[in-house]
Amino acid sequence: MxxxxxxxxxxxxxxxxxxxxxxxxxxxxxxxxxxxxxxxxxxxxxxxxxxxxxxxxxxxxxxxxxxxxxxREGAFHTALFEPYSRLENWLDEAVISMYTGGMSTRDIAQFIEKMYGTKYSPTTITNITNVVLEDVHA
Structure with missing residues (x-):
């Protein structure tokens, strides 16, 4: 068989x-x-x-x-993703969710690398969470 x-x-x-x-x-x-x-x-x-x-x-x-x-003018930008972005917004949202769930930035970076092959440094994870938290407070 x-x-x-x-x-x-x-x-x-x-x-x-x-x-x-x-x-x-x-x-x-x-x-x-x-x-x-x-x-x-x-x-x-x-x-x-x-x-x-x-x-x-x-x-x-x-x-x-x-x-x-x-x-030709360079004025067009798609609404599907941010200019020069290499990641969809979903990954940033996942990082925020993991961080607010108690995972450390180092653990999040290792998880993303294992799952998706994308390397995020702990500093990048911290920057992502700080930007979103500032928006939430505002």
Whole structure:
């Protein structure tokens, strides 16, 4: 009888989900840019200017070659993630949740590295929590 290797199947599934997420994000960003140029700024002499590739860590896995559309003026920014960000906001939210749950910044950094392959220093963890806590107090 044929036995399926669960680890191989899990990796294949994760790759397919990441591919689907990448394709969906790229479609959304193309539509965002089209709306930006035609609806929000129709009178400006701006146009598409190809793509830049970037890496983005998502809750579904790492997307290594995400095509982010750009405009000639450099005025367009997608709403999907912050400019120059390499991580979705979910990871910052997870860090806050772990920190408020009592985990140390060193433990959080080690957890993230083991789970996602993304290295956060304890100082970065502290900076993330401080920014969010300042917003909460404000």
């Amino acid at each position: 044929f036995q399926i290797n669960r680890d191989v199947l899990a990796v294949q599934l994760q790759n397919e989900v990441a591919k689907f997420i990448q394709e969906s994000m790229e479609l959304i960003m193309r539509e965002e840019l089209q709306n930006f140029l035609r609806v929000e700024h129709p009178d400006e002499e701006n146009s598409r200017d190809g793509y830049c590739q970037r890496e983005l860590q998502t809750r579904y896995g790492k997307i290594e070659d995400l095509n982010v559309p750009r405009d």
